[in-house]
Amino acid sequence: MEILLQKVDKALAKTGIPLGNYVLNPYKGCLVGCDYCYVQYNKGIQKTKKEWGEFVFVKEKFVELLEKELMSIKDIDRVLIGSTTEVFQILEDKFNLIISSIRLLKKYNVPFVLLTKQPFVADYIQDIDYSNRNLIYITVNSEIIRKLFEKRSFPMEERIEAINKLFKNKLNVIAYIGPFFPELTDINEIFEILQGKVSKVYIEAYHPKMGNFSLIKRKLEDRQDILDILMDKHRYVSYWEKKKMEIEEINKLYNYELKFFITQYDSYY
Ligand code: SF4
Structure with missing residues (x-):
């Protein structure tokens, strides 16, 4: 380093x-x-x-x-x-x-x-709680994403604790699920863990033009099912059409204020 x-x-x-x-x-x-x-x-x-x-x-x-x-x-x-x-x-x-x-x-x-995506922000509540226009996004995901693709981030558990602490203290905090990887990000698990700890959940879809895709491809070489979705425009689009509806359906149990960020495939490929 x-x-x-x-x-x-x-x-x-x-x-x-x-x-x-x-x-x-x-x-x-x-x-x-x-x-x-x-x-x-x-x-x-x-x-x-x-x-x-x-x-x-x-x-x-x-x-x-x-x-x-x-x-x-x-x-x-x-x-x-x-x-x-x-x-x-x-x-x-x-x-x-x-x-x-x-x-x-x-x-x-x-x-x-x-x-x-680090939990430290929750140590500074007295410094950040001065305007109702302050907004804090904390990234969460399934632990497998951290292990596969993030060198030095902190465990999801700690980030979720930070979200909870800010939420309890009435700060504007958003749990940002990003990037969401097909078949790896477990939305049921994340929604369950976040229950009662936050009210806003935003989801950003991973797109193969984000970051070092050749490295990501190598790390996912035994997951051709995921690569097929990521590398084929039609599969990617239809995956997200279905997944979005599925997530909205699951959310009926939780009632989070949801937002999706799904980049148009054509704007990259
Ligand atoms: S490597 Fe990029 S995405 Fe990851 S924490 Fe740093 S700025 Fe954020």
């Missing part, structure tokens, strides 16, 4: 992502190292020529820059934290960039949306 420092001249970047009009990423790269991560093919990451999941750049003077920008930029509506990295890197303890950034957002009363 390589930890490197990077000089930057700004902390916030404008974005067209609907969740917020600015993004904040204090790290570049990610030590969680998910095979399905789309960020590994970003230009800036490709230029490093480093193995995905084995390096992270820590942005120097990030918090100082952020404070200056929060004082001077007047059109910030909401900030998306972690659009291209896991914000709770395992070295966050050492650098404290995320929690210091959140404390600044609180100071300037700027709401945020945070995306994470």
Whole structure:
């Protein structure tokens, strides 16, 4: 694992992502190292020529820059934290960039949306509970996905505990099942475990253009049934037509507020 420092001249970047009009990423790269991560093919990451999941750049003077920008930029509506990295890197303890950034957002009363698959966010309830526009997405999945495709993420059990803690404390938390892999993600099990612990569940379908598909293919070489669904447009589309209805039917038992994110196959292949 390589930890490197990077000089930057700004902390916030404008974005067209609907969740917020600015993004904040204090790290570049990610030590969680998910095979399905789309960020590994970003230009800036490709230029490093480093193995995905084995390096992270820590942005120097990030918090100082952020404070200056929060004082001077007047059109910030909401900030998306972690659009291209896991914000709770395992070295966050050492650098404290995320929690210091959140404390600044609180100071300037700027709401945020945070995306994470680590449970640490639940340790900072007193810092994050300042706006009803704050929104926290925590990724969950079947444990097999973590074991197969995520190098350094925390067990699902711990993420679910974090979701529950935020939910009990009345924070806006969403259990984000992503990416959902056909025949591997067990929706019955996840719905059952989440019962009473959250009210919103969003589901994102895995698509073969997400991340390093040749590596994923190798890891699934004994699961031709899954590869057949992923690699054939018609099977993929009909799988999701049926699966969506099936999930909605199962959800009648649980009543989660559900949303699906299923990318059009043609927009990739
Ligand atoms: S944790 Fe998020 S940013 Fe990091 S590798 Fe996984 S998907 Fe990518």
